[in-house]
Amino acid sequence: MSEKLLEIKDLHVVYETDEATVYAVNGLDLVVNKGETLGLVGETGAGKTTTALSIMKLLPDRIGLIKNGRIQFEEHDITKLSEADMRLVRGNSMSMIFQDPMTSLNPVLTIGYQIYEVLELHNNKMSKAQISAKVDEILKLVGLPPERKNEYPHQFSGGMKQRVVIAIALACEPKLLLADEPTTALDVTIQAQVLELMKGLKDKFNMAMILITHDLGVVAQTCDKVAIMYAGEIIELGSVKDIFESADHHPYTVGLFGSIPDMTKKTRRLNPIEGLMPDPTNLPKGCVFHARCPKCMEICKTKKPQSVTKNDHMIRCHLFKYA
Amino acid sequence: MFKYISKRLLMMIPVLIGVAFIIFTIMDFTPGDPARLILGEYAAQEDIDALREEMGLNENFFVRFGTYVKGAVTGDFGKSYRNNLPVSNEVGSRLPTTLKLTFLGMTLAVFIGIPIGVLSAVKQYTIIDNVTLIAALLLTSIPGFWLGLMMILFFSLRLDLLPATGIDSMKHFIMPSITLAAGTMATLIRMTRSTMLEVIRQDYIRTAKAKGGNEKRIIFIHALRNALLPVITLVGVNFGILLGGAVVIEAVFAIPGLGTLMIGAVRAKDTPVLIATVTCIALIGGLITLIVDILYIFIDPRIKSQYVKGSR
Ligand SMILES: Nc1ncnc2c1ncn2[C@@H]1O[C@H](COP(=O)(O)OP(=O)(O)OP(=O)(O)O)[C@@H](O)[C@H]1O
Ligand code: SF4
Numbered sequence A: 001m002s003e004k005l006l007e008i009k010d011l012h013v014v015y016e017t018d019e020a021t022v023y024a025v026n027g028l029d030l031v032v033n034k035g036e037t038l039g040l041v042g043e044t045g046a047g048k049t050t051t052a053l054s055i056m057k058l059l060p061d062r063i064g065l066i067k068n069g070r071i072q073f074e075e076h077d078i079t080k081l082s083e084a085d086m087r088l089v090r091g092n093s094m095s096m097i098f099q100d101p102m103t104s105l106n107p108v109l110t111i112g113y114q115i116y117e118v119l120e121l122h123n124n125k126m127s128k129a130q131i132s133a134k135v136d137e138i139l140k141l142v143g144l145p146p147e148r149k150n151e152y153p154h155q156f157s158g159g160m161k162q163r164v165v166i167a168i169a170l171a172c173e174p175k176l177l178l179a180d181e182p183t184t185a186l187d188v189t190i191q192a193q194v195l196e197l198m199k200g201l202k203d204k205f206n207m208a209m210i211l212i213t214h215d216l217g218v219v220a221q222t223c224d225k226v227a228i229m230y231a232g233e234i235i236e237l238g239s240v241k242d243i244f245e246s247a248d249h250h251p252y253t254v255g256l257f258g259s260i261p262d263m264t265k266k267t268r269r270l271n272p273i274e275g276l277m278p279d280p281t282n283l284p285k286g287c288v289f290h291a292r293c294p295k296c297m298e299i300c301k302t303k304k305p306q307s308v309t310k311n312d313h314m315i316r317c318h319l320f321k322y323a
Numbered sequence B: 001m002f003k004y005i006s007k008r009l010l011m012m013i014p015v016l017i018g019v020a021f022i023i024f025t026i027m028d029f030t031p032g033d034p035a036r037l038i039l040g041e042y043a044a045q046e047d048i049d050a051l052r053e054e055m056g057l058n059e060n061f062f063v064r065f066g067t068y069v070k071g072a073v074t075g076d077f078g079k080s081y082r083n084n085l086p087v088s089n090e091v092g093s094r095l096p097t098t099l100k101l102t103f104l105g106m107t108l109a110v111f112i113g114i115p116i117g118v119l120s121a122v123k124q125y126t127i128i129d130n131v132t133l134i135a136a137l138l139l140t141s142i143p144g145f146w147l148g149l150m151m152i153l154f155f156s157l158r159l160d161l162l163p164a165t166g167i168d169s170m171k172h173f174i175m176p177s178i179t180l181a182a183g184t185m186a187t188l189i190r191m192t193r194s195t196m197l198e199v200i201r202q203d204y205i206r207t208a209k210a211k212g213g214n215e216k217r218i219i220f221i222h223a224l225r226n227a228l229l230p231v232i233t234l235v236g237v238n239f240g241i242l243l244g245g246a247v248v249i250e251a252v253f254a255i256p257g258l259g260t261l262m263i264g265a266v267r268a269k270d271t272p273v274l275i276a277t278v279t280c281i282a283l284i285g286g287l288i289t290l291i292v293d294i295l296y297i298f299i300d301p302r303i304k305s306q307y308v309k310g311s312r
């Protein structure tokens, strides 16, 4: 079970725009094992999408740059992979579901073709008829009638569109799925269905998943591990049990959960914390959270805390020392 | 679909009558007696009076317009004041030349402008993009007749490569159609570039990249068709502009088309010819806009499903 699939080491990503340099991801370490689900949680602007795009090597051209670090996926270091080699990985052994299903599908192509395309790209041995049969099979798998494959995205509801997006992402049975808030744009009732579907398919294909979400209830139900992200860093990482039941937490996590985390209370949203995230173009010295931290000490303002790990539960805060 | 087309066609009727009415009114207010124009300056007054009576010129303004429309509906557009020939013959013989010029111009503008616009967008921030933008800016700001004259000076008088006037061969159409196409080409370049850049930023393009498609596939299968939707509308609108431009360009290159016919008719106060040429241009403009709109329905599935049954 604990065979490494993805290992990110000291990842630094910036967006260089005309006005400023945005430090979006700052020294991120992450491991995802085969078949494992990792929840990536954090406020808006924490750098979650940026992390996922870095793994896919789909950062915006010329603007988004990986400055440092290594992304080891299977036998490749993605940061060093050529664009041509990366195209063989994308959509095939690694795929991504984007934040908004409404805009993720091409409006002038039938949904059938959009699923067909990814299969065609990565299966040059399959005949047209075989691929078409596979499209039908996948549509059934995500709960859509195959007869509707010749219809266009605007003829489907939001939840159905997200099923199509999932079908595209899973068509080639990837080893790693990056799901960027796959349900936020959907109705609450449909959210549950789509999540259930994803969980089922994940088990069926034994794939690993990074699930980016704001919903702690979803994390509790679907994830094996949770990483809490703040200003481009992972400030706490542990098993679901560690995050929801342990007594030790990063002050930011405590803030997120409002009070003492309680796994039994379902669909608890992230709690708003007083203050704002630091300006990503001008990050503070010391602990990135110190301006908002109720437990802030003198050392926090000058010295960056090291990560402290106890039984695989990592916290990055001066309150915690090596035992 | 059929209902939509018939509705659009029916809607053109009041437009055409309106155009005819405006020209009819303007010509009626300008000084000069058509009967005298036809018979010549030295004709006897009795002859002129007789002709006026025969042509119904003494009737009330609205009665005369009504008579004209009645005739036009049955295909009788009257006779030219200048040569007494049926107007329909003259317009009919010159229409193909103007249409040829306009279509050549549009073909040039579309088949050069759109690819350059796409290239410019794909190569954004490179030297190709900058050069294209400057060229497009130049093309837009140069007036058509000036460009035409400069080309005549250079290619006809200096190099003696192309004929300056006439319509005898395809060669005669080279300079006029380039001159006519210039402005529209520039508009298409800039429009295609900006819609293409807009489309490239869309989420579905990122989805397409996430599938592992190469750049060619992203551009031609995913981006181009979406980017061309607004450009097609623009092509339709520009047909009308090109038809108008043809009037000027025909004068520059002495091409016997509707434009030169129209200018001659204005000079000679040849009302029947003028009304017929202007409404004819309006009709063609309207028909082309309709064709483009229908084309659009078939290219954009979101609109298609509103009009075509069974595609839901
Ligand atoms: N194309 C871009 N150009 C410049 N800055 C960007 C760009 N994309 C993202 N950023 C910045 O990078 C930082 C991280 O953004 P990111 O999209 O990764 O956040 P996120 O955690 O996914 O947030 P959300 O929960 O809102 O999706 C933010 O400060 C954001 O403003
Ligand atoms: S290091 Fe200091 S400021 Fe940062 S979270 Fe811990 S206590 Fe708060």
Ligand SMILES: [Mg+2]
Pocket: A048, A049, A050, A099, A180
């Ligand atoms: Mg995001």
